[in-house]
Amino acid sequence: MLTQELLKRVLAKVPDYQTFMTVDELDASSRRLAQEYPGVVSLTEIGKSRSGHPLLCLTIGCGSENAILYGCPHPNEPIGAMMLEAFSRILAEDAELRQALDYTFYIIKVWDVDGVRLNEPWFKGPFSITNYVRHFFRPAPTRQVDWTFPIDYKNLHFHDTIPETRALQNLIDQLHPRFLYSLHNSAFGGVYWYVTQPLEESFYDRLRGVAAGQHMPIDLGEPEAPYIERLSSAVYRSISMADTYDYYEAYGQAHPEDLCGSGTCSADYGKQACGAFTLLTELPYFFNPAICDQSASDMLRRDAKLYALDYRKRMRQFAQETLADSWHYIDPENPFKFAMEGFNSIDDDSATRQMLQTHPEYQKPATISEKFSNVDLQPFFSCLTLCLYTRAYETELEAMRQRGEADQSKQAALEKAYQRFRAKLDEQAALAEQNLSYEVVPIQRLIRIQLESGFLCADHIRRA
DSSP states (O other): OOOHHHHHHHHHTSOOOOSOOOHHHHHHHHHHHHHHOTTTEEEEEEEEOTTSOEEEEEEEOOOSEEEEEEEOSSTTOOHHHHHHHHHHHHHHHOHHHHHHHOEEEEEESOSSHHHHHTTGGGTTSOOSHHHHHHSOOOOOGGGOGGGOBOEEETTEEEOOOOHHHHHHHHHHHHHOOSEEEEEOOOSBSOBEEEESSOOOHHHHHHHHHHHHHTTOOBOOSOOSSTTOOEEETTEEEOOOHHHHHHHHHHTTOSOHHHHHOSOBOHHHHHHHHHOOEEEEEEOOSEEOGGGGOOSEEEEEHHHHHHHHHHHHHHHHHHHHHHHTTTGGGSOTTOHHHHHHHHHHHTOOOHHHHHHHHHOGGGGSEEEHHHHIIIIITHHHHHHHHHHHHHHHHHHHHHHHHHHTOOOHHHHHHHHHHHHHHHHHHHHHHHHHHHHSOOEEOOHHHHHHHHHHHHHHHHHHHHHO
């Protein structure tokens, strides 16, 4: 049984990391751990990334249930990788902890290896909005490892799983895990959780207590999508691609499958395949206290949400004007271009605009936290798109230089667009830096929240 004394002792062992580790550093650490504890830890390769890099999986313990924990399901989210770095060593060293948890743990520190490498320039700091958004990368929906699991739902049929997804899919099929921990994180906000099925309110209180114990407020702002079901304060039911489909269908889209853009997620697949329970603990690099302020703002929630949609629309118009004379010059397989093409193909806000006019929840005053999510954070969110465009042009210009290509008109068109995107990115980053008054959350505190949340959930599920 996981006692409070044992839990306290384990959390005290989490190192005070000052930076995030790279793929190579994490791989080397896993190999060292397996060599140091040969009777307790084993290391296997469960597949390869699209670039051919091995996907490493640590196996620790010999409990009565299986659990799979995986970091970097989105490559700009390395908090989970660092949690698994700390947890794997603590678990290997502590026989009492292994016995108390009673799981066999399968630990994949880095799932989207290729994508993580494109984020590594910000991993060593400085930890600021400007540095983060300048080196941000997230792949297109069809290349996201956690959103290309197969699904057949109404008119949506997706089976184009990528190698990284197949590796975890095969592991789930082989192990029939009781518990999955998908280690996502947000960039800005407070702490919140997703669960695949409702639990008792007392358990949600314990989760919120985890955040409070690390002096981190819970996130009470706008949910990530309007159709996400809130189970309790800062606790939501996990979504699947079927939920996205139903949302678009409910608000008048004739072909919802065209806007889904990819497959379903590991939480949905695990639930369907073997009844696995999945937890997500979302927490931020950057924090502003407005995200937990429940007092009324001076806007309706509908108007705050419309502000966000209109802001995004202006950024799309800027991008379209800037791309007109040069986008065709960029290699279609450029990862930043491929990402933006994928996101643009599903960027239709008509269903949300219709929902805002009819849903009663959006006719009420927005809280300060909801206004902050929809209004104050828009410069930050716009930076994430602008960065992908900027890096697409930057990468193509560098490729031209390496090839010795001397097409002056092409280079001039690419350079002009690059400079325009870079200037807009710098402008929006400056707005975010100026207006958000944020603090950078220490990595150790974030790891402890993610680790303790996982302990509580795994223990609860095993004893249910």
